[in-house]
Amino acid sequence: MNYASLRAACADVNRRLGSSGLVDMTFGNVSVYDPDAGCFAIKPSGVAYEALMDADIVILDLEGKVVDGELRPSSDTPTHRRLFIEYGSRGVRSVVHTHSRHAVVFAQAGLGIPCLGTTHADSFRGEIPVTRFLADEAIRGEYEWETGNVIVETIGSRNPMDCAAVLVRGHGPFVWGRDADDALEHALTLEIVAEMAWKTRMLCPDVKPIPDALLSKHFDRKHGPKAYYGQG
Numbered sequence: 001m002n003y004a005s006l007r008a009a010c011a012d013v014n015r016r017l018g019s020s021g022l023v024d025m026t027f028g029n030v031s032v033y034d035p036d037a038g039c040f041a042i043k044p045s046g047v048a049y050e051a052l053m054d055a056d057i058v059i060l061d062l063e064g065k066v067v068d069g070e071l072r073p074s075s076d077t078p079t080h081r082r083l084f085i086e087y088g089s090r091g092v093r094s095v096v097h098t099h100s101r102h103a104v105v106f107a108q109a110g111l112g113i114p115c116l117g118t119t120h121a122d123s124f125r126g127e128i129p130v131t132r133f134l135a136d137e138a139i140r141g142e143y144e145w146e147t148g149n150v151i152v153e154t155i156g157s158r159n160p161m162d163c164a165a166v167l168v169r170g171h172g173p174f175v176w177g178r179d180a181d182d183a184l185e186h187a188l189t190l191e192i193v194a195e196m197a198w199k200t201r202m203l204c205p206d207v208k209p210i211p212d213a214l215l216s217k218h219f220d221r222k223h224g225p226k227a228y229y230g231q232g
């Protein structure tokens with residue numbers, strides 16, 4: 001099988017992540033899933049974004065076996081794989097992980113990001129949740145796979161496309177989307193709304209989330225069955 005287009009899409013979005021302002025050092029990675037091929041592509045471990053070539057991208061199946069590529073995949077690969085297994089059938093085609101600073105501030109504080117305005121509601125239906133800490137045996141065991149498990153536990157019965165981001169406690173965000181562009185846009189928006197929520201709370205510690213009607217209006221006009229935002 002020829003993985004050229006999957007590899008090119010993954011290299012392109014990882015290079016864009018590298019220049020997005022979301023990433024310090026090499027703290028971030030993007031994967032792209034192709035359900036027809038039953039495979040996903042991911043950034044190799046420890047390679048600088050600007051030096052990333054299409055050929056460096058690693059292709060794995062959903063069992064975690066490398067099916068194409070020479071380099072070692074990102075150490076976070078089992079987390080991405082867990083999310084594609086759980087949500088691939090529900091439209092998730094790309095996962096982004098960053099340590100973007102304001103989102104990490106909430107993850108380290110153990111706080112979800114409340115929906116305080118329409119900037120947030122345009123992309124996320126309600127609070128962006130934070131996970132519990134992993135148990136010690138999970139941390140010592142299959143740590144990255146267990147990180148995926150705690151994300152799935154935190155999403156629970158929610159539609160993953162309504163809540164396309166989770167903060168892993170003491171770590172940082174995992175974000176996804178219907179394609180690589182959508183996932184990267186969610187990662188950028190998450191960082192913006194995290195900074196806005198933090199500053200809003202500084203100014204007004206008692207601020208409450210926006211009313212449900214306003215939240216639904218903004219989310220549904222972009223994402224609902226009768227969406228009318230943009231050019232269609």
Ligand SMILES: [Zn+2]
Pocket residue numbers: 027097098099171172
């Ligand atoms: Zn990380």
